Amino acid sequence: MLSLRLTRGARPFVLLRRSLVAVAAAGAGFLLLCALGFAAGHPADPRGALARLLWCAVPLAATVQLAVAVARADPSTRPGPGFTAAGLGPARSALLAAASMATACALGSALALLTFLHLRGDIGGSWLIWAGSGAAGRQLGAGHPLPLAGAVTLVGVVPVLAGAACAACLWPRQPRAVGAPRATAPATPAVPTVTTGPVGPRPDHATSALPWGIALTAAGLALEAYAGSGAPPRLDALLSASGRLGGSPPGVVGGWALTAVGLVLAGPGLTHLCGRLLAIGRPGVLRLLAGRVLQQEAGLIGRPVGALCAIGSAAYAAMELYGTGSGPSGSRLYGPLTGLGAALVLMCAATATLTAVLEARSARERTTAALLRLGAPVRLLRGAAALRAMALLVLLAPLTWVVAHLTAMPFTH
Template identity: 40%
Template sequence: MFYLRLVRGYRVVDLGRWLLTATAAAVVAAFLLRALGRALNDPPGAHSATARLLWCLPPLLAVAWFAAVAARALPAQRPDRIAGLTAAGAGPRRLRLLIAGEIALACALGALVTLLLFLVLRNDIAGPSLAPELGMGVPLPPAAPIALITLLPLVGGIAAACAVPNRETLPGSREPVGAERFGLVRTVTASLLTLAGTLTELYALRPAAAGDPRPLQLPAGLGHTSGALLGGWATAALGAALLTGPLLAAAGRVLALGRPSARRLLAGRGLTSTAPRLSAPLAVLAFTLAVVLTSVRHWVAPGAAGTGPLPAAEALLITGCAVAAVIARLTEVRATRRPVTATLLRLGSSPHLLVGAALLRWALAGLVVLATGGLTAALGSGMLS
């Protein structure tokens, strides 16, 4: 009843976040139930059931990532709601549990809808093409679908609970200034990882290594590769992801160097201050787009092995979750910058000046994402060539 009362105060953004979470959970539940249906039809002794469950792991992690970012953005988007709950006696731990329960409820609803559709289709409604996917003709163990469906709200709720900051102060308080800077150790480590991974892959791609065997078979029909190529690409991708935040902050500082105009100063300082919050979602988005585009480029190449609809559906879901996480973080940043924007407007700043600074800020952020994602995609293409 408490969550139903909260739904009455939902806005369009809240309802959209809730529906997106439920829809993503419903799609992942369909992947899990498909793996169960295929496992029921497998002959005894087949070992493909584990592989199908592992295929469900990336979209499950994507939904958990989106749930975490959406839960973290909720206190900044609805400070009045959080302040009301705080005034009613809800402490930080209870607020965290309430937000986690809301996300888990959305995941449970999406999973329950998929389970009902799965059971209806198993009732001799699905055609012959869907019969192997649903495990028709084989008795369904009651505990198996319940265990798979329970996994979604559990993962979503835990991810949301871990993402919400445990602040003892009231909502609306600013974070300490020291949180706006990236440490030298992280920047140097990320740079060394990127350089080491790039050099390792370039060494594995040298002309003398053209005839080296590639014993590792990649999933989704992506061909074969070697351990050096895969390790070099993974190391470089990790380094590029860790470099996203320092590059965002450095781009903001470079933009504000010298005698900047008001637009450049606002854009540079704004990008530097929001770099810690934007680094993780933008890094995940850049990595996801790089992997998806590299895979699509390999799939459409002449002579490539055909793939089923499952990799394409998973790629679409993971990309959607990454984009939705970036949008949720942008709404969080916009909500936290609202008092600063109101102060600038009261001081006489032109709205066109603020819009121009925002466009310049996001243009620089786009260039950083293009640089890190482009490097990851280029190295991935070399690994699959």
């Protein structure tokens, strides 16, 4: 009930973010149900059904990331002292935010189920004439019974994963003191302090995952080079990829997954490095302000930026892959489900990045107000923001292009 009251009293922008989470959950749930429909309509092709189900992990992960980003920026995760005195502490606030995201995802999953059943013609009439017959009907498994247990399980996957991820990321944790001497006998009883989800990692911890990110990216590129050096895939096969592993795509898919995870892990470290490069030498006021702010916010905006880099490299590799592929009529067309998944992943990554940027801007409101009181012109603050964005673009765009080119190289040579 409290979650519903907070939802009703939320600002329009907060409601818009939650609506985007529901839309993303609807898209991910629809893709999962399409994989189930294909399995029901093609019982003799279990490998194809399993491949479609595994590829749904990408939009599912993007939806969960968006839910976590929206939950971190949700005002309900930072209750005032009145709520804390009433018993709504950091732990209950985390559970409240997780319940809100799970509810939004459940609404989206229910909408996906209704849409899927309508397109199959199971309830009422089909919304589209071509949905019950032809290629689209075969992809959705129209005319074949749908397993009820499988449909209910797939519908509940998105809300359960989103709620669990939000609760795990927002759960309060004890801060670990770095370099603090041990006190033998404290004079006064220590008051435990906790940090909640909206607080980003410390600046000195932002680069801790950079070596792991580089190692995973290199391992993913090496695996793709080994498993993807075959003939270009046919375009008419929806999820085909060439490779040496028995003609199946696991090696290529595993390489792409390792590369994407490596870029996401390396995002905070690369953002922190970009801030250090801005403030190197004897910087002026503009470069110093932009570099310090970028280093401070690296742990907050780094991973969404790394996810954008991973999506950019994957999009370039997919364009090169389908450019070398050939369909039965020489066409160069993507399937509707492929387009839906790509649009869903791009929307989730862009929204998560924008949400992280707005959260960082809200976190430095006091610093901005102090600078304005000291007489700093507004033009200086805007120039520092533009310089941060330009520095990230200059550093990460060539890196993304190199990773994308190395990813697509086994298919084009």
